[in-house]
Amino acid sequence: MYKFLLITGFVMVFTFVARAQGIDTSAARKADTVKKASNTAPGSFAPPIRKEKAYHPDSLHSPHKAVMHSLMIPGWGQIYNHQWWKVPIIYGGIGLLFSAVIFNQNYYNQFVTLSRYRQRGVAPTPGQPYYNEYILYQQNGVPDQNIYDSVDAYRRNRDLSIMGIAVAWGIQTIDAYIDAKFKHSFTVDNNLSMKVTPGMIGQPLYAQSANSSFIPSVKITFTF
Template sequence: MQRYILIIFLLTGFAFSAFAQNPVSPTNPASPLKKSKADSLQEKKDSLKSKPFVPKIGGIKIYHPDSTHSPSKAWHRSVFVPGWGQVYNHQYWKVPVIYTGLTLLVVMYRFNQSAYTEDLAIAKYRERGTSPNPGDKYYALYQAYTGYNDQSINDAVRGYARYRDLSVLLFAAAWGIQTIDAYIDAKFKHSYSMDTDFSVKVVPTLINQQVNVQSFSGAFIPGLKVTFTLR
């Protein structure tokens, strides 16, 4: 009898202990699985995926390769006629720049050659100790140079000769530069994608000479300025 009472007592205690425990359930307010309102809002915010920022790109001109554009044809044309290769490359704005620079160099050559010839004639008169007769070609110039000594006239002759030769070299260099420019532009169009971050600019300019090489022609001489821009 006592054994049965003990068994009933143990079963009753076990039942009470089972009811005393909180079941793990979302519907139970005390359950650890019960989500609060703040947790739900946080999960909702975290679930929203932010879109990556992509800047809008506009106004950039892209040059795509053109296999039909011939670099050989471009530089061959510029070799024979300055600016013809630039026209072939549709770089029309470069044509007046090229001809302006070449024209200035021709003017520079003719001026220095004329001055060199005149001063050389006066220097030869001084060297021989004679003078031109009235009515001769260099008579007026000889009279105008009476205030200059022989050394000054000889320096002027050498200066004009130097600038004359320099103008020839610059003319040849300008011709070569415009040929190379035509080839490079054509090569980019033929083989590469090139945007407006790269450009080549050729403009006429004045070069300031050093004091020890200046002469009657002035302190500045014309030249060409080539600018490569990479932004």
């Protein structure tokens, strides 16, 4: 009987010790908690610690290639930089300048021919260039000096339009270089965030009232 009680007590003690030496999952749960909270600063109400923004410039993007493309064909550098929306603007501006060149050149040719008729004192015959215009100006009594001034004005406007084309060509080349340089050296992405916070700003001395020298405001911060 005593032997049976001794064995039973030994078994009970062994079972209790075995349970006490079981795996303590509280430590694992605590580790998980610490791991989940690792992105927060110390303190019970601390905000999450944000990761630093990673910059990934495109080192294979060549500013030289963008410049050469734009010098050869307007807008080609913008296409190389993946900025397709600039191409219609470039061709719209250059197209208007080309139309101005054609417009002024046509009237320049007309008034140059009329000025030569006036200088020679010879009226054109039907079928010759600008015969109808010569007769119209002659009937309305347009003086010779007006014809000569028109020649100078249309020639000047034509030359300015040609210079405008050259300037526009150069501007779009510079634009392609700058965009390609940023793509090559800096991150150019669409990660834009906006933060709106309320605040107070002080009024100027002449605008301060007796009630308060501060007025409510809203601060908008863009991060990109």
